[in-house]
Amino acid sequence: KLLAFLGMFVMLTGCLAGTVQAGSYEAGKKGSLNLTVQQTDEDGKTTPLTGVKLELYRVADVEFDGNVHFVADSALQFTGVDFENLKTAEDWYSAAETLSAAVKKIGLTGIEKQSDAQGKIVYSNQQEGMYLIVQDNRDGKVSVSPMLLSVPFAEEGTGWTYDVQAYPKL
Numbered sequence: 001k002l003l004a005f006l007g008m009f010v011m012l013t014g015c016l017a018g019t020v021q022a023g024s025y026e027a028g029k030k031g032s033l034n035l036t037v038q039q040t041d042e043d044g045k046t047t048p049l050t051g052v053k054l055e056l057y058r059v060a061d062v063e064f065d066g067n068v069h070f071v072a073d074s075a076l077q078f079t080g081v082d083f084e085n086l087k088t089a090e091d092w093y094s095a096a097e098t099l100s101a102a103v104k105k106i107g108l109t110g111i112e113k114q115s116d117a118q119g120k121i122v123y124s125n126q127q128e129g130m131y132l133i134v135q136d137n138r139d140g141k142v143s144v145s146p147m148l149l150s151v152p153f154a155e156e157g158t159g160w161t162y163d164v165q166a167y168p169k170l
Contacts, residue, residue, distance in 0.1 A: 053114045054134065103134070
């Protein structure tokens with residue numbers, strides 16, 4: 001669990017600045033979200049989790065004015081989530097929880113996929129924006145916390161990446 005948390009924390013640190021300089025940003029370029037669902041035991045050994053169903057929702061658009069801004073989808077603006085004011089990992093987790101409840105409340109349809117034998121789920125050919133990943137059908141084996149990821153994703157020191165790798169927190 002500690003490794004999963006650290007992995008998520010590292011992923012979030014690139015997003016903590018709500019406004020990000022353009023750098024290697026390419027407007028309109030599509031990307032992918034590559035998730036690995038795994039469990040880590042107390043000795044640090046990881047085991048991929050097969051058959052975990054996650055849903056993907058696009059919850060924000062990108063606005064570009066020389067800087068990249070993520071702006072909540074009009075159907076979700078009632079939540080009050082402002083991506084530019086999310087500064088800490090706790091802010092990001094709270095926003096993911098809020099948006100998770102909102103997509104259920106208004107009945108948005110997501111893209112559901114299931115992890116393969118290596119614990120992998122790939123959402124390819126995704127347009128730029130902010131995405132919410134949730135586990136709607138918890139089967140009792142594992143519980144995945146809602147999380148937010150962007151396409152593209154700002155990586156400190158390297159700029160924008162369009163092939164985003166993440167390890168959902170269990």
